[in-house]
Amino acid sequence: MTMDLSFSAEHLAFRREVREWIPGALPPHLAQKAKTGQGFSMDEVMEWHKILHRRGWVAPHWPTQYGGPGFDATRRFILSEELELAGAPTLSPFGLSMVGPLLMQFGNEAQKARFLPTILTGEEVWCQGYSEPNAGSDLASLMVRAEDDGAGNFIVNGQKTWTTYAQYADWIFCLVRTRIGEKKQQGISFLLIDMKTPGVSVRPNLTIGGTHAFCDTFFENAVVPQENVVGPLHGGWTVAKALLGHERTLIAAVGTSRRALAGVKALCRSVHTPSGALLDDPLMRAKIARLDVRLQALQMANYRALAGAELGRAPGPESSILKLVGSEILQQCFELAMEAIGHNGLSWFNEGVVPDEQQGIPSSFCYLRATTIYGGSNEIQKNIIAKWILGLPA
Amino acid sequence: MHFELSEEQRMLRQTVSNFVRKDSPVERFRKLRDGELGYDRGVWRKMAELGWLALPFAESIGGLGFPFVDVGLLLEQFGTTLVAEPYLASVVLAGKAIELAGTPEQAERWLAPMIAGETTLALAYQEAESGHAPERCDCVATRTADGFRLHGQKRWVLNGHAADWLVVSARLGGEIALFVVDPAASGVSRRSVQMIDFRRAAMLDLDNVVVAADQHLPAEDAAAVLEHVYDYGAAAAIAEGVGLMDAVLRMTVEYLKTREQFGQKIGAFQVLQHRAVEMFVECELTRSASIRALIRADDDPLLRRTAVSAAKAQLARGARWVTQQAIQLHGGIGITDEADVGLYLKRAVVLNTLFGDEDYHLVRFASLPTFAAERPDQPV
Ligand SMILES: Cc1cc2nc3c(=O)[nH]c(=O)nc-3n(C[C@H](O)[C@H](O)[C@H](O)COP(=O)(O)OP(=O)(O)OC[C@H]3O[C@@H](n4cnc5c(N)ncnc54)[C@H](O)[C@@H]3O)c2cc1C
Ligand SMILES: Cc1cc2nc3c(=O)[nH]c(=O)nc-3n(C[C@H](O)[C@H](O)[C@H](O)COP(=O)(O)OP(=O)(O)OC[C@H]3O[C@@H](n4cnc5c(N)ncnc54)[C@H](O)[C@@H]3O)c2cc1C
Numbered sequence: 001m002t003m004d005l006s007f008s009a010e011h012l013a014f015r016r017e018v019r020e021w022i023p024g025a026l027p028p029h030l031a032q033k034a035k036t037g038q039g040f041s042m043d044e045v046m047e048w049h050k051i052l053h054r055r056g057w058v059a060p061h062w063p064t065q066y067g068g069p070g071f072d073a074t075r076r077f078i079l080s081e082e083l084e085l086a087g088a089p090t091l092s093p094f095g096l097s098m099v100g101p102l103l104m105q106f107g108n109e110a111q112k113a114r115f116l117p118t119i120l121t122g123e124e125v126w127c128q129g130y131s132e133p134n135a136g137s138d139l140a141s142l143m144v145r146a147e148d149d150g151a152g153n154f155i156v157n158g159q160k161t162w163t164t165y166a167q168y169a170d171w172i173f174c175l176v177r178t179r180i181g182e183k184k185q186q187g188i189s190f191l192l193i194d195m196k197t198p199g200v201s202v203r204p205n206l207t208i209g210g211t212h213a214f215c216d217t218f219f220e221n222a223v224v225p226q227e228n229v230v231g232p233l234h235g236g237w238t239v240a241k242a243l244l245g246h247e248r249t250l251i252a253a254v255g256t257s258r259r260a261l262a263g264v265k266a267l268c269r270s271v272h273t274p275s276g277a278l279l280d281d282p283l284m285r286a287k288i289a290r291l292d293v294r295l296q297a298l299q300m301a302n303y304r305a306l307a308g309a310e311l312g313r314a315p316g317p318e319s320s321i322l323k324l325v326g327s328e329i330l331q332q333c334f335e336l337a338m339e340a341i342g343h344n345g346l347s348w349f350n351e352g353v354v355p356d357e358q359q360g361i362p363s364s365f366c367y368l369r370a371t372t373i374y375g376g377s378n379e380i381q382k383n384i385i386a387k388w389i390l391g392l393p394a
Numbered sequence: 395m396h397f398e399l400s401e402e403q404r405m406l407r408q409t410v411s412n413f414v415r416k417d418s419p420v421e422r423f424r425k426l427r428d429g430e431l432g433y434d435r436g437v438w439r440k441m442a443e444l445g446w447l448a449l450p451f452a453e454s455i456g457g458l459g460f461p462f463v464d465v466g467l468l469l470e471q472f473g474t475t476l477v478a479e480p481y482l483a484s485v486v487l488a489g490k491a492i493e494l495a496g497t498p499e500q501a502e503r504w505l506a507p508m509i510a511g512e513t514t515l516a517l518a519y520q521e522a523e524s525g526h527a528p529e530r531c532d533c534v535a536t537r538t539a540d541g542f543r544l545h546g547q548k549r550w551v552l553n554g555h556a557a558d559w560l561v562v563s564a565r566l567g568g569e570i571a572l573f574v575v576d577p578a579a580s581g582v583s584r585r586s587v588q589m590i591d592f593r594r595a596a597m598l599d600l601d602n603v604v605v606a607a608d609q610h611l612p613a614e615d616a617a618a619v620l621e622h623v624y625d626y627g628a629a630a631a632i633a634e635g636v637g638l639m640d641a642v643l644r645m646t647v648e649y650l651k652t653r654e655q656f657g658q659k660i661g662a663f664q665v666l667q668h669r670a671v672e673m674f675v676e677c678e679l680t681r682s683a684s685i686r687a688l689i690r691a692d693d694d695p696l697l698r699r700t701a702v703s704a705a706k707a708q709l710a711r712g713a714r715w716v717t718q719q720a721i722q723l724h725g726g727i728g729i730t731d732e733a734d735v736g737l738y739l740k741r742a743v744v745l746n747t748l749f750g751d752e753d754y755h756l757v758r759f760a761s762l763p764t765f766a767a768e769r770p771d772q773p774v
Contacts, residue, residue, distance in 0.1 A: 003463050003689050004396040005774050074395065265766065279766070286753075289760040293683075293707045299774065300682035307395045321678050324671075379668070386667035390647050390674060393662045 011074050018082040025051055034087035037360035042168045048089040049122040059096050059120055067120045073309040084255025095119035095126035098243055099173045106231035106239050129160040129174035137380050140184040146176040152226050156219040166202045166215035169195050179234050190236035192228040209367025252326035254299045260333035267340040291332050298325050317389055324381045327371035334365040410471040420734050423476045427592035431556055433478040442511025447485055451493050455501040456509055466633035466688035473637025476741055480514055483553035486630045488515030488561045491623045495572050495613035504559055516557035518548035518598055526754035528624050535564040535571055541607045544600045554596025555586035563620055570617040574609045591740040625702045628749035629691040632684045635709045635745045639677045639716045642738045646720045673719055676712035683708040703759040710752035713742040
């Protein structure tokens with residue numbers, strides 16, 4: 001078999017199927033927002049979640065026994081790439097990609113039966129309670145306490161922070177300290193908490209993107225049944241680490257960047273300068289080309305990782321750079337978009353003042369500074385590669 | 395999507411890798427670099443015996459008919475230890491030009507002896523005024539009663555100082571044409587120059603050189619052949635560059651693990667760790683881009699141009715970053731001729747300049763219909 005850059009006929013047919021399905025499935029008000037690049041509300045995200053669920057595509061990475069479609073790695077990739085290219089709402093990952101797979105790996109039968117079906121249908125919304133004011137990159141320093149009340153419950157006290165979508169969530173999965181261990185990684189447990197529990201409160205936090213994407217989450221003597229611990233009691237760090245693995249492979253976002261860069265080109269075609277379209281300005285064109293070249297290299301790295309995964313290979317060195325480079329490229333796409341719209345980039349949520357398709361750019365530009373911070377900041381990614389791939393000394 | 399090496403390819407890579415490690419470490423390059431030839435004709439013949447010089451040519455003309463990816467595998471290994479023999483000049487450039495533009499008789503006459511390791515070839519396309527665009531050609535060919543007359547100058551002809559035959563581009567009635575010229579013919583003068591990476595090239599003067607009719611390679615579209623061969627050259631440089639970058643990263647990481655200052659291995663300093671990771675990132679991106687360029691090198695021109703230009707631009711940025719940071723991380727020793735990193739920096743300069751530099755390929759990439767396409771879902 002010679003090296004080959006094309007997808008199989010079967011996979012190409014699947015791509016066509018997805019591509020043809022999206023325009024009919026995306027409700028007009030969502031399609032309009034996709035076109036103008038404005039952010040989606042949580043209601044809209046969940047509306048799309050349910051549409052995808054009806055089509056059987058909401059959880060492409062879930063095995064069939066839990067209601068997934070049993071797709072191979074390439075189909076999963078194609079589906080998410082096509083959805084990204086179409087600008088469809090990004091689904092909330094906390095249930096589908098985080099706690100769901102963890103429950104499959106570490107949960108008991110009762111937990112799986114209780115939680116997996118509603119994650120799939122979107123009837124219950126999840127959020128992730130890992131970070132705390134004093135535990136960010138150094139997650140194991142977390143302080144939220146869960147004390148045994150001797151009656152089968154934990155009493156939970158403390159604060160989580162940067163909890164995305166906590167204000168909409170029905171459940172939160174948390175890392176809590178159930179015992180003071182010798183090392184800070186010991187004595188942590190992975191606990192599921194109903195957001196309606198008395199003593200749980202949420203304070204939304206305005207982001208630099210001008211939206212309330214994340215929250216502070218407070219626990220004051222919240223009573224949580226001990227059966228909500230997933231995996232071994234005091235052994236939550238192992239569970240947490242497995243999740244970090246899942247999380248990192250999610251964030252190359254090549255499709256999102258490709259859509260963003262195509263958007264930049266379209267903008268530059270429509271913006272006129274004294275010497276013609278901005279896209280024909282040699283300096284602007286060179287900047288776009290430079291980024292495009294890098295994005296295409298990243299896309300190839302992603303395809304290599306994908307082809308490896310199809311063969312059941314452990315992720316190779318090329319996978320380790322996907323989040324690191326992908327997050328930077330996405331930011332750079334929006335930097336160019338800001339440059340392309342010039343003074344219109346000074347506008348902050350002024351309807352009618354700037355063209356619709358430019359409305360979302362300043363907010364996205366600001367908010368996407370987060371891509372190099374969440375999911376393990378890029379500095380942390382570099383520490384990991386230096387240690388585990390290059391073998392440099394601590 | 396399939397990027398696995400076949401059994402055959404794995405064997406090829408293994409053989410070449412054994413060769414560079416055992417028979418052609420950087421010390422061999424150091425011994426050869428100041429000689430008049432700059433490489434070893436014995437090793438060239440050995441490469442022929444191993445079949446390497448036959449890799450990319452059709453079986454009908456004595457080649458092995460392997461895809462260009464295999465040439466890439468070989469050159470990547472060559473890049474790791476700066477192998478000196480003129481594979482790129484002779485096999486990839488002149489060889490492919492003769493194959494694509496010539497007749498079977500011409501292949502028999504000029505390619506067969508090269509494939510056998512008896513001769514080497516060179517392609518003369520570069521001129522003082524041609525910049526990075528091989529189609530800019532002022533060298534002129536005029537018809538005579540029984541052939542042609544060539545007049546003009548060529549610059550930076552890789553292996554031109556030693557080649558037994560020169561493939562020369564010239565304008566014939568306004569169109570690009572290709573001729574095979576005997577360097578011993580009257581009117582040909584060549585001056586051997588050492589390049590920054592210690593390999594050699596020729597400055598070539600052609601003063602009304604008489605060329606027989608059967609020395610004209612009769613391609614219908616010689617300009618297209620020249621462009622394709624130029625892309626082969628670029629893809630070859632990219633592959634060699636990937637090997638070079640990997641070797642430089644490896645030796646730098648090794649240095650960080652051994653050198654001590656302030657009572658510890660300098661590889662423990664986070665700022666150097668992160669720098670090394672940034673080097674690693676460039677290596678992985680360039681390798682990814684390179685695989686695409688090698689696969690597309692034999693493909694439809696639009697896909698080929700897109701992939702090659704994208705990869706060559708990535709190589710320029712990546713190889714520059716990796717070699718320059720390697721010197722930085724070596725400290726003072728990196729500035730000495732004795733340390734190998736400097737040799738790699740210089741080879742990177744050459745690879746980045748030949749077959750179109752970063753700006754040339756960015757402009758070309760941005761002028762292709764794939765760049766301006768409305769939808770972001772082009773084939774890769
Ligand atoms: C938009 C957004 C959404 C988020 N959503 C959630 C969520 O839903 N749930 C959740 O639990 N968390 C969430 N987070 C939190 C996120 O995981 C943390 O922000 C991240 O882990 C970094 O922690 P920190 O903010 O405390 O920064 P810090 O860890 O304090 O880092 C500050 C700076 O120091 C650097 N740094 C830290 N340690 C090192 C080191 N060892 N070496 C070198 N540099 C270092 C960092 O890279 C960063 O540049 C979200 C964050 C953002 C921005
Ligand atoms: C051209 C040239 C001329 C010179 N002339 C003279 C001269 O006339 N007289 C003289 O005495 N010296 C001279 N030097 C020596 C020069 O001062 C040293 O090269 C310099 O101090 C670096 O030391 P080093 O080469 O041992 O590198 P190292 O100290 O081994 O450094 C290797 C790498 O590690 C980095 N590094 C080291 N420590 C740290 C740290 N704590 N944190 C982060 N990174 C670190 C360095 O920045 C470098 O990238 C000369 C050097 C050069 C290159």
